[in-house]
Amino acid sequence: MFLLFPSILFAQDKDTVAMRYSRIITKEDLKGYLTIVSDDAMEGRETGKDGQKKCADFIQSMFRSFGIPPYRDNTYYQEFPLDIVKPTHAEVSINKINFIANKDFYNYPGQSEQQINSTSVLFLGYGIDDDKYSDYKGIDVKGKVVMILSGEPFRKDSTSFVSGKKDRTKWSYYKTKPDKAKEKGVSALLIVVDNVEKDVADNKHRLESESMKLEGNTIEMPVIYISKEMANAILKKKKIDSLKEKILASGKPLNLVAKTKIEIGIKSKIEKVNSENVLGYIEGGDLKNELIIVTAHYDHLGKSGDVVFNGADDDGSGTVGVMELAQAFAKAKKDGHGPRRSILFMTVAGEEKGLLGSSYYVQHPEFPIKNTVCDLNIDMIGRQDEKHKDNANYIYVIGDDKLSSQLHTISESANKLYENLELDYTYNDVNDKNRFYYRSDHYNFAKNGIPIIFYFNGVHEDYHKATDKVEKINFDKMEKITRLVFYTAWELANRNERIVIDSDKK
Template sequence: MRLSMIAATAALLASSAALGGCNAAKTNDPGISVDTLKQVTEKLSSDEFEGRAPATAGEEKTVAYLIERMKAAGLEPGNEGSWVQDVPLVELTAKNVSPLTFTGGKGDAISLNYRTDMVISTYQVTPKTEIRNSDVVFVGYGINAPERGWNDYAGVDVKGKTVVILINDPDWETKELKGDFGGRAMTYYGRWTYKYEEAARQGAAAAIIVHNTEPAAYGWNVVQSSWTGPQLEQDTPGDHMDQSKAIGWMQQDYAKRLFFKGGQDYDKLVAAAKTKGFKAVPLTGVKASVSFDSDIRRQASKNVIGILPGTERKDEYVLYSAHWDHLGRCEKVNNDDICNGALDNASGTAALIAIAEAQKKKGPAKRTMIFLAVTAEESGLLGSKYYAENPVFPLSQTVGGVNMDGVNLNGPAKDFVFTGVGKSELEDLMKKLVEAEGRVVVPEPTPEKGFYYRSDHFSFAKLGVPMFYGESGEDLVNGGKEAGKKAADDYTENRYHQPSDQYDPKWDWSGAIADLNLFFWLGRQLADGDTWPNWYKDAEFRGIRDKSRAGK
């Protein structure tokens, strides 16, 4: 933290009652180690770790290294004497994938090739998947939200059919944060995970999302790298046979051709889908077919857990989390097929270790601190979901926490963004810390990307635990907003989920340190305090938390 702001931060922390009754903490620099950040990030993102895919040799090396670093940081094993929690996973690898074809309707058959034109997968644990001559229905945004008076499936039976779905929410193009689905800010209804979940509940045989770069928040290259190769999911009884047979994505240009084939105008239907009361539209006479085999491999992956026991309230917990996994080997680019995941999320995992070191040096807090490195985030938050559903430490006794998914490597920023703003009282605490550092809290620059629903804090939030997720804004000290936006866009377009997300010894870690200082002090206030920050009254997770805390 900048020296000029130490006095302001000291005054803030001394007046802890104003922040919810937390006890004061000394405000010297917490001593987060840049060397640790560099060492852990470089090590985990080296080719030696082969992209850190779960259930691979890369995982074994990753878990061993994290345990080594947690021990060196002075943590204790967090799972009844063990450093790990087994997370049962099943890996499905598609092979012999046929083209996705649409026959009938107007004109010649449309054939989409795997990888370049479409990607296809399944949640069902079965060696053979086949969709043959399935009726095709456009279901708009694929949302069934009774509390919002919205049901894209109203009046249509899609059992055994193929549904075509738009990504994001109906009002994602709204410039304000007002609308049926929060305007520009994405809700969970906009996420691809929800759309497949709802399609399965409706009985669809296949669910295909139309890719559009802006509302998806990434290009086709990300879909291609993320959805080809081995796919992971939780290994649960029933083998997910209640899910749709096939799930996937298709390029938008093919969707336009498909709609024409079914006697419809794509642009007109997309416009209609944005309005309440939209009715699903069958693509007359069109039939969908696709088939593929799946290699099946069952193997437990591992969450890594270290703790710093509390002194007075050991059975109350403050949680720091970060995911250690990445994509492993992926689509080859420039003869490189290792997706190293340096920023995403070797850097966040390094931050977890660095904060643990600093908290240990600070001395014991009154509450227990948990440092949780989770697996399989890239496969749908599977490691954090498993922990949240099978917690080592009760969620009802977990005060709250901070999740870290990538750190600021672009240099210090004047601003700070609360991802998914307006959710919990943790924001009140963090706002004071940000302001004491001489920075300002600003709205999310891209709320339509739905980042609050895209990392591991969401697994805990869904079950009631207040979790903070935030990062430096784009207004950089050197270069301002133009430089910040350029850096963010460059990463999204050229490195995100690509082999080029590699460690760079020239990175500027000063912005990361500034953010991690905030995370350190937020966790320290929670751990030395006696309050229980809650969700705001209108937050979607408030009722869950209230029931959890009441022991219901």
């Protein structure tokens, strides 16, 4: 009896406070809000468009109805300026001969306006970094026009030069070539591909899409995908195929300088637009200078003709989860149980365009970054993936141990005490090829040294399709996950000590 007594008290204590307010979060409310957020009237909530603004207005009106006052100057909005970059073809000439876009070469939109003129092109075989397949070591690539072969070199026995294995799926390698080149200060990167016209057909949508960025970002290195004929024009007497054969036969890297006059012109057509993050700020008590942030993105893909991408799961589910959490904490505060630390419930825009709203926030934080304890980010919590098709009682937890082991412990114990979900850490593995850790808004906080948790149900057959609709949402599941976030936030906001940053597993 004596031993049991304190734990009973503890349980009763929870029952009267945290548990009571967790019950404000209900599947009925979640369904009601999500039915509005994912309605056709919201037109797919594309950043900068009317539907997104309509949804912002709905969220702010709900924050107001929960009794949350505007966070400053009578507003719930943090507005941010964006550039819509229209697709334009690059202009490329070699020794004064103009080449033709989408036949001889192609480039993706989003590159900033610039003119690059050079009298030489540096050929670096397959590589741009100091891996064993490239011997550019000691060669200064800074400010130079660099040409490389696409893909990965394979030996005659079809083992890879890079991995030494018969493995043709080293996808991360393909992605990193332009990144590496940018990092090294290359002025323009030419990538020789096997078939320009096929690539253009395969990537038609991306090539013709507008892209969006925060206003006034820095100049991006152009990346131009060129045909073998164009490569031969650059090399003059040499032929790209024979250089390729030489590399593959010898198993050794190769580099050379082609004395060729090349001119690359990128023109950009930009349209200005504004978007807004919607902020529901609940001021804390004795520790109010410290801040917990809870985020979800309310923007989605918009519409294509008459087809609306409703984005019920992505990320209508997280959006209404944040709204319910705000309501629960607002009610607790009204009743005299407000959080000790302040909490910012922030639905952001621009996620689908490249995490732009959260990126803007961390560049222009409304509350000091150094006082920001953590970010709990919810992106898709209403569905099940293939792996869990027979078990709704799960959620992927990503990133919780990357900067703070305490955050992981708090998340685990909140789950054990209250919700008993299966916390699946599959995607927390740094080697996971999906790289989800880098793919939602929490990452902008993590980059700034703020511990995060990312709650995610995994992708499913309706992911990024017009069929991501409210009828397919499991609201029992959503209620449980939202309550798990509630208990985790409750502990983070009310514990004596701010969680410490004690690890670096990025």
